[in-house]
Amino acid sequence: MRVRLLGTAAGGGVPQWNCACTACRRARKAGTVRTQDCVAVTGDGRTWYLLNASPDLRAQLVAAPELAPGPGPRQTPVRGVLLCTAELDHTLGLLALREAERITVYGTAAVLGALSGPFPVRDILAAYTSLTWTPIAAGEPITLPGGLTATAVTVGAKRPRYVATPSAGDWVVAWRIADPRTGGVLVYAPCLPAVAGPFRTAVAGARVVVVDGTFLYDDEMARATGGGRTATAMGHLPVSASLRDLATAGARVLYTHLNNTNPLCAPDAPERDTLAAYGAEVAEDGQAINL
Ligand code: MLT
Ligand code: MN
Ligand code: ZN
DSSP states (O other), X not given: OEEEEEEOBOTTOBSOTTOOSHHHHHHHHHTOOBOBOEEEEESSXXXXXXXXXXXXXXHHHHHOGGGXXXXXXXXXXXXXXXXXXXXXXXXXXXXXXXXXXXXXXXXXXXXXXXXXXTSOHHHHHHTTOOOEEEEXXXXXXXXXXXXXXXXXXXXXXXXXXXXXXXXXXXXXXXXXXXXXXXXXXXXXXXSOSOSOHHHHHHXXXXXXXXXXXXXXXXXXXXXXXXXXXXXXXXXXXXXXXXXXXXXXTSSEEEEESBXXXXXXXXXXXXXXXXXXXXXXXXXXXXXXEEO
């Protein structure tokens, strides 16, 4: 299995266009851009699947050589999108796929429901292209063309803010992607409220875990901007709380979905030494992983 991290920032990216916090100022000055989280995976090198569709999707696709179209005039190796949530930073990019001729979007009933209700992207896109929308049940593996097996793992129930009516469901999932030919297993969990339950089971036996690094500290928003909710209240387990636990999982651990307030965004941040001491890494845009 080949994995390409197309984007590694939380909603807003780094720098965020309207933010003058220390991390955004630093990124602006250094020219170090981090785009919103999205991953491409393939089992056969020809058939690629995206994990989430970020608002930066078009630029991310154009920047990835293995996702270039051809040899047919409109032949793309991108065959589908597996959604972790219905949040805007994971779904706005679906609108950028309006030129697509054959793409399947996989999501839980709750997620696909949001995309045909409060955020009617399915109806909007129907006027431009005919995408296939495939509901998936958490815990039930699906076989993707190209040889990979994908299983959604429920990790949370926080619905997007634009979904006004409270409704239960598998709003937040991680994806466990397995390559039966190599035995490689990737777990992708950009939104993770706790290291518990089915997530813990999914991580057992994984070679690579790309996981929620939105915030380093629980009170990081208040530290950086003087206000805002805690990481925990936003459904994101801070790195400081997951690091020890994940380090014992036996997998390579990379933190993604970094918020622009996160000190780990800076390449020379002293906080990165603590991660390194636990064998964990900060994911970077464009990074390639084979497993
Ligand atoms: C999240 O990661 O919690 C969401 O993307 C937050 C949001 O955009 O409202
Ligand atoms: Mn997000
Ligand atoms: Zn900022």
